[in-house]
Amino acid sequence: MRLKFALLLASTLSLVQPLATHAADKIVIAATPVPHAEILEFVKPQLAKQGVDLQVKVFTDYVQPAAQVNEKRLDGNFFLHQPYLDEFKKAHKNDIEVPVAKVHVEPFAAYSTKYKKIADLPIGATVAIPNDPSNSGRALLLLERQGLLKLKDSRNTSATKKDIVSNPKELKIRELEAATLPRVLNQVDLALINTNYALEAKLNPVKDSLFIEDGHSPYANLLVAREDNKDSPAIKKLSAALTSPEVKKFIEEKYKGAIVPAF
Structure with missing residues (x-):
């Protein structure tokens, strides 16, 4: 009886192991509502097919999305441009945010x-x-x-x-x-x-x-991750999705020039 139970337990654990691996691919990304969260929601189904559970946390300010990534409460953010990140790093000496990909320009x-x-x-x-x-x-x-x-x-x-x-x-x-x-x-x-x-x-x-602003603006909005997860498979898949031909077409058709792809 004990042998049968042990075999049954081992069999059960082998079945649930893939689920545990899949759960490890969950990432939480901060974004402002428009257009960042909208773009993330657009790529969400594509990422799900690749085993990435993308969770979008929406903020209406520019401070908390950066601060919470810095505090390791979030995996990354999608809302800021390089000059903002540079200024944020000056004010927060322990900042651990790194840019991963340029996605779009929002002409000011x-x-x-x-x-x-x-x-x-x-x-x-x-x-x-x-x-x-x-x-x-x-x-x-x-x-x-x-x-x-x-x-x-x-x-x-x-x-x-x-x-x-x-x-x-x-x-x-x-x-x-x-x-x-x-x-x-x-x-x-x-x-x-x-x-x-x-x-x-x-x-x-x-x-x-x-x-x-004209089309030569240096203020491209970035996908930003933490130093410790910037090379993770999930972040790499998200980066690839955000700079895909499908996203370029989505931006051009939905925002009609108000948002310009930066890739």
Whole structure:
């Protein structure tokens, strides 16, 4: 009887072993709702066929998705660009995030509910920009390219208001949390809004903006992993899926120029 039980137990364990191996391929990736979580949900069925259980954890801010990867509470994130990651690493000396793949560019754009063209902006206009260092610098560089102000160094992606050397329209620059910018759009003269938040607010960067970054933007959104898992099979499969022809077609058809593939 004991021998039969031992054989039965061994047989049962051999059957469940593949399930345990499959469970080890679960990965949890942080993302903002649009377009990052949408793109991840698109590749989810494809990854499931490859034995990867992709779990998408949605955040509406830019701090927690990076912080929780750094704390090893998540396997990776998909929302930031290299200048943001560089600034985050400066502020968090023990940061363990590493870029894995460039996926898409979200052309940064300026919006107004009061004016239809830049020339109409009045003297002393209030301009709202994101308050995180990399995106505030990005906004100021875009304002400079439109001739609205002049910076000390036109190549400095971390420029701040202190770097403004000429402001002919006497613009009042307000730095606000990036996620709040669509909500204050009707309270300011101009707002420079990250495309993911613009899309959530039903703003089309191509059709609704006064001006927009061109296709040479260095701000490609990245799939980011931890140093200790960047080479894991699951992360490699996710990276391959996010840079596949299917995802390129999905981005082009769904976002119609508001999002541009970076691969």
